[in-house]
Amino acid sequence: xxxxxxxxxxxxxxxxxxxxxxxxxxxxxxxxxxxxxxxxxxxxxxxxxxxxxxxxxxxxxxxxxxxxxxxxxxxxxxxxxxxxxxxxxxxxxxxxxxxxxxxxxxxxxxxxxxxxxxxxxxxxxxxxxxxxxxxxxxxxxxxxxxxxxxxxxxxxxxxxxxxxxxxxxxxxxxxxxxxxxxxxxxxxxxxxxxxxxxxxxxxxxxxxxxxxxxxxxxxxxxxxxxxxxxxxxxxxxxxxxxxxxxxxxxxxxxxxxxxxxxxxxxxxxxxxxxxxxxxxxxxxxxxxxxxxxxxxxxxxxxxxxxxxxxxxxxxxxxxxxxxxxxxxxxxxxxxxxxxxxxxxxxxxxxxxxxxxxxxxxxxxxxxxxxxxxxxxxxxxxxxxxxxxxxxxxxxxxxxxxxxxxxxxxxxxxxxxxxxxxxxxxxxxxxxxxxxxxxxxxxxxxxxxxxxxxxx
Numbered sequence: 286x287x288x289x290x291x292x293x294x295x296x297x298x299x300x301x302x303x304x305x306x307x308x309x310x311x312x313x314x315x316x317x318x319x320x321x322x323x324x325x326x327x328x329x330x331x332x333x334x335x336x337x338x339x340x341x342x343x344x345x346x347x348x349x350x351x352x353x354x355x356x357x358x359x360x361x362x363x364x365x366x367x368x369x370x371x372x373x374x375x376x377x378x379x380x381x382x383x384x385x386x387x388x389x390x391x392x393x394x395x396x397x398x399x400x401x402x403x404x405x406x407x408x409x410x411x412x413x414x415x416x417x418x419x420x421x422x423x424x425x426x427x428x429x430x431x432x433x434x435x436x437x438x439x440x441x442x443x444x445x446x447x448x449x450x451x452x453x454x455x456x457x458x459x460x461x462x463x464x465x466x467x468x469x470x471x472x473x474x475x476x477x478x479x480x481x482x483x484x485x486x487x488x489x490x491x492x493x494x495x496x497x498x499x500x501x502x503x504x505x506x507x508x509x510x511x512x513x514x515x516x517x518x519x520x521x522x523x524x525x526x527x528x529x530x531x532x533x534x535x536x537x538x539x540x541x542x543x544x545x546x547x548x549x550x551x552x553x554x555x556x557x558x559x560x561x562x563x564x565x566x567x568x569x570x571x572x573x574x575x576x577x578x579x580x581x582x583x584x585x586x587x588x589x590x591x592x593x594x595x596x597x598x599x600x601x602x603x604x605x606x607x608x609x610x611x612x613x614x615x616x617x618x619x620x621x622x623x624x625x626x627x628x629x630x631x632x633x634x635x636x637x638x639x640x641x642x643x644x645x646x647x648x649x650x651x652x653x654x655x656x657x658x659x660x661x662x663x664x665x666x667x668x669x670x671x672x673x674x675x676x677x678x679x680x681x682x683x684x685x686x687x688x689x690x691x692x693x694x695x696x697x698x699x700x701x702x703x704x705x706x707x708x709x710x711x712x713x714x715x716x717x718x719x720x721x722x723x724x725x726x727x728x729x730x731x732x733x734x735x736x737x738x739x740x
Contacts, residue, residue, distance in 0.1 A: 286314045286626075287420075289356050291411055292366040292429070293319025293334065293349065294326030296558060296585065297618055301364065302334035303610060304619035306341035312626055316346040320356035323371075327351065329562060332570045333577060337610055353414055360419045364622055365411060366428040369403035369735070372555035379549040381727045388540055388714045389549060390596070392481050393532045395715050397431035398693055398708065399728040403735045404429050405438050405697045412444045426450045426622040433480035433686075436640045437655040438694040449640025449655065450621040451480055453510075453527060458488070460509040461499065465490055474525075476638045476659045477647055477672040481529035482686055483638075483657045484679050486672065488525065496524065513597050522676060531597065533682060536714060539596050546595035553595070557588045582606050628662045635662050636670070647672050649680055654687055685713050700739040702729065 290301055298319060305317050319334055321327040331349045338347040350356050357363060368375070378396035379389030388394035408429060415423050425447045429435055436449030454476050462472040467490060475487040488496050500519050505511045510528035511519060518534060519526065532539050543549060561584035568577050586606025594600065614620065621637060628635040636659055643654045646669035650656060658669045675683075692708035695701065702725060709721035729736055 286312065286362070287316040287318070287360045288314055289318045289320060289360040289363045289419075290366065291320050291353070291356065291363060292368070294321030294323050294329070294331050295366055295368070296330055296561070296588075297366070298330040298334040299337050299581070299608065300618040301366075302337040302347070303341065304614045304623060306338040306345055306347075307614045308623050308627070309342045309345045312623070312630060314345065316348070318348045318350060318356045318360070320350050320353055322351055322353075324351055325566070326562070329565050329570070333565075333574070333581065336570065336574045340610055353411060354418055357411070357415050357423075358418045360415070360423055362622065362626060363411070363415055363419065363423060363425045364428065364619065365408055365425060367404065367407060368429075369400075369407045370732075372551055372558060374403065374731070375400070375551035376549060376555060377731050378728070379551050381731060382724065383540070383543065383549065385720055385723065386540060387720060387724070388532055388536065389543070390529075390532055390539075391551070392431040392433070393529045393714070395709060395712060395724055397434060398696075398705065398712075399731060401431055401434045401438070401693060401697060402728060402732045404431075404435055406735065408435060408439060409442060409444070412439065412442075412447065415446075424448065424625075426625070428618075431480075432640060433482070433655070433657075434690050434693045434697075436480065437690045438697050440642060440653065440655055441694045441698060448625070449480055449657070451640070451657070452618055452621060453481070453529070454483060454485075454638040454657070455621055457485070457510055457525065457527075461488060461505075464499075464502070464504050464508060465495075467491075473636060474638075474659065475670060475672070476657065477675060478527070478657055478679070478683050479655075479686055479690070480640050480657045481527060482533070482683065483527045484522070484530075484676075485525035486675070499525070512599070513593065522678065524676070524679075528593070531593070533713060535597075538598070542596055542598040545598070548595060550595065553591050554588065557584050560584055578608060582608055625662065629664065632664045636660065637662065639667070641667065641669055644669050646670060647675060647680075647683070649675075649684060650687060654691070656687075682713065685711065689713075700736070702739060705729075 319331045335347050378399040382389035382395040389396045391400050427449050432449045439447045458472050458474050462469045473489050474485045476483050478484050513531040564580045624637050639660050640657050643650045643656045646658050661668045689708050689712045696704035705725045706721045709715045710718045
């Protein structure tokens, strides 16, 4: 089996390499290719990923390349995790929105549409290459943000071999398992909604419902990503919330906190990445890998400890970060993709959370609306679990953001300025025709190199 990672020069490449290497013998993975069009980053983070793979699975063929056609040739599975335009474009996206008092977060906020203007055309090219060169049965797992808009648009373009995946829902279930001192496979949950806008209506431990007691447990609000929400809000909804819902339910606080911090998430990431690369670029990765890893841990720890700190005004984590190559993989960044592969191979029934067409799972949404939902997988068959009695408040928000995603898909496919205005206008975090019009013009200017043919 061959697995290709498009965007293999990213900072998180070692996490992907660790997951793939640890599962290689079990799943029969014989070749892994990390491809990136940024040769400098590939020569740093891709080579570090290769060292991780070499230590864990020395027999696994692990290749680095800047040639996308060669990378996808005969690939059985492809993981895409790209950032078209780099960190600087992300910052421009964020600042364009913040200057108008609008959240600039790159997936949930208005900046996500600007990012999609760059992401979708690039991903469509990779999908075409996959159709031409990859295995006839290839599956593409997309991590590229904004995952909701991207997944909807790629499906609308006819790329039905693509699946949107995110590690936030599974990561939350893992944190619940940790609260109970339980193995990860003992905790399951029913998730529904959209990417970065989903709710857990049920969480079970050993098949027993624990949601009511969980919502009363003070540790939920200190030791998991529910720490961004007040206990009163969670109990009012009667369910667990995806961390990104913070931006909807505490909208004005999020914007003000970012303005007070005088630095966006993109600027934090840019600076961390820049310092990390400056240090690593002068080192011998193959022969001095342990010291390279120490530098990575220092800067990646800075990045992780600042996660949502500026946005929430909450103190970030301060504990030192450690990347343990040999520790059993927690199934994070690539874990969702690997679980899907494992389930298909074994033919056993399993549940996992994916971004897939609704197919009637969430009432009130269209059949082909891409949703984030718990799915039952039986061999080659994937069935989104039907959601019974989703809350009215939850559905009101889901429907509104889904309308934004539908219109965003139309705008991106048709290169329509008018529909871009429409999609931003209905976005709950914009909610204004005049602001949507200004943002659209600014984002067309920001993405001038990527928006040829827009009218």
